[in-house]
Amino acid sequence: MPVFPTLAIVGLGLMGGSLALALKEKNTAQKIIGITRTRATLDAALQRGAIDMASDSLDAAREADIIVLAAPVRTILQHISNLKEIARDGALVLDMGSTKRAIVNAMNQLPERLLAVGGHPMCGKEVAGFEAAEAALYQNKMFVLTPTERSTHNALHIARTLAETIGSRVIELDAARHDEIVAAVSHLPYIVASNLAATVDEFARTDKVVWKIAASGFRDTSRLAASDVQMMLDILLTNSENVADLMRAYSRRFGELADLIYDQDEETLRELLEGAAQVRRELNKE
């Protein structure tokens, strides 16, 4: 098991908190500095033994060899800019933000004395905050690494080792490709779920029995609607073109289905629904 030197984790929500707990469980960091503005979170993290030192200021990252940014995307962008002055020579900046192009661009602007690798663990949940954090969060989950102009072989090796230490499976993707893919498998599903919850809520205003009847099907399909809105806004607004493209494709198909149902065109409908069913059943086999 590798031992990492001093780590600073900036942001102790679900992702940052779980990273701290996972590293502590494996006992693989010499020292973990937890940084967040909320005093109560720092206290909770100290009490659970997730961190060794607590600070409410990014300045505390000055002594860290590895700085992990775990916050909504636009907050990460601010941190990267502030780290230009703060981070020590040769420090590695790693992030866990949900979109990667804007972050990799910002990392490319870091001084050459710093290292930087973009990261995105695919293990979001619709609950947020340190209280939801758990050491097992990253276990068997995909962890995307996106190289930057500040990614030496050594930097990528350290980032990969960190991700594997907490149980993740690493895949390297370039930032643009990452953002296209997550627009499809993560951001579009969120929009779809949120819009479903809103549509049914509007309908339910005239008939409260709706909520009594709503079963597991509705609950699962709408689950992502409960996601942290600030996090999702940062995601959508830093990936708006890809998301808009996917939404257009979704909308066009949705309109086709509506026409087929209205026209009672059973055969075409069967073909489309059967196709989608096959796709989804394949995923159940994995």
Next chain:
Amino acid sequence: MPVFPTLAIVGLGLMGGSLALALKEKNTAQKIIGITRTRATLDAALQRGAIDMASDSLDAAREADIIVLAAPVRTILQHISNLKEIARDGALVLDMGSTKRAIVNAMNQLPERLLAVGGHPMCGKEVAGFEAAEAALYQNKMFVLTPTERSTHNALHIARTLAETIGSRVIELDAARHDEIVAAVSHLPYIVASNLAATVDEFARTDKVVWKIAASGFRDTSRLAASDVQMMLDILLTNSENVADLMRAYSRRFGELADLIYDQDEETLRELLEGAAQVRRELNKE
């Protein structure tokens, strides 16, 4: 615990099979006749002790006091029509179809010598068939009963007792209201999930890594897409007006969200997404 006389269950898939298993577990039926065309299913049901007698013909329902129809909606409609000649005097016809207007209309056409109550247990799954059946399926689930012109007080009492015996909570709704509500909480979510699976599949044709990255968010949101297509076609085509109405409402909202994302209108977007998040979080509290 009440004891029911001879029951015929027509259709031994997830719903009919689970009903047979639940009644056997509680030991509350004198005799259960299982009726389905598939010999292998009859054999499996006999072997698991779910039924006492097996038949591939609806004629076997002739000696039953209670006949439960557990099949896709349009198959149920055929069975109801055929039962006019087959069912004995005073027999109670109960169904577990997913839409209720067409079925209640058909039940209203039954001869006056028969009793009939529409039923819909809210416990669908995206898996089908007798092999997925389990005695606990109905436990703590809502079971909608829809009265018909053949529903005496006694008929409703028997139907309610049956539903409660297998652990369900009963709610009486008129058929038209039922169909409106399930269009919102069940049929719309299915379309939304199916369309998501199809959209992402189209995108994935140019980049297979998509399926590697797809995490629990995509899986949950698209889960219903794997539902039995024949069952869903029967549902959509016997509830097409309600479904089309809800789809129009969904589509309009979806278009608004797309515009807001494209225009980067953060404040309005925040308001809408926060509203949907609140709605969905409320459901988590229950």
